[in-house]
Amino acid sequence: MRVDRFVSRSVSIVFTIGVLMSSGCSSSKPAAAPTATVLVTEGYEKAARMYGKKDYDGAALTLESLLVSSRATALEDHVLFLLGETYYQSGQYLLSSDIFSRLLKQVPSTPYARTAQFLIAKSHEKLSPHYELDQQETIKAIDQFSVYMDLYPAPDDSKILSDVETYRELLKINPENPVYKERYAKAAAELGKVDSLKYAEKAIPVLRDKLAKNAYFIARQYVQLKKYKAAVIFYDEILKRYPDTGYVQQAWAGKIDALIKRKKWFEAGQVLDQYLQIYPDKQQEMRGVREKINQNLKNN
16 A cells, blocks of 8 residues: 555656656757847947947947948948948047948948048048158048049039028928928938048148258258259159149249259259249349359360
């Protein structure tokens, strides 16, 4: 009787344990793993929050981890653009230029294309060094601003300004009107594009002036070293490549002086004639130079 009772109880215990184990296994079954798109979305949103808080290092680390997984997804250009912005805002202009360029190459149809092209140019502008140093970044900045202006010519800014003012005033009267909000936002965005074009138009002459100043600085260095032939090469570079800058007159005068120092009297006289045709008001100032050239031409 005891044995029967023991067996009965044992069977009951085993059954209960089995049920519990089955229940436990069922409840501990892992949930489905999130898809790559979900992970990219979550990562991008996290990075966007960090960017909004100006935690650029944190945002960059998060976005960098998404570069591979976001390829060929709807967020690919979003990830690249925000990473480029993050590098730009943190002063890492080489990296920002690289990422914006990668964005245009990988997703050429991205709506960020215009802003990316402008920020490529601005990144190189930021990297442009003091005029005494190598000017490759300055040249790149000019080239990229020129590309920007060619790709996105200026619209009619008078109409855009009128639209901005119109919808701004209408919103004062009816601030909740969705149509006014939409059209004001659109006009303001177009005005921003005009502003970026004006920026590019102003930036290019400043950058070209720096290149001319660099060439003039090098020419003067050669003059100090008494390497007048080399100096003339750089004066000529200013005259041929940067005639729209503030160093043209100095280049003409420097070239004449270098030729005289080389005793190239005939050539110096020719260059002086050209100089005085462009700057006739310098006749009196250059009289002594003319006499010196003429005297040496007679003696030779």
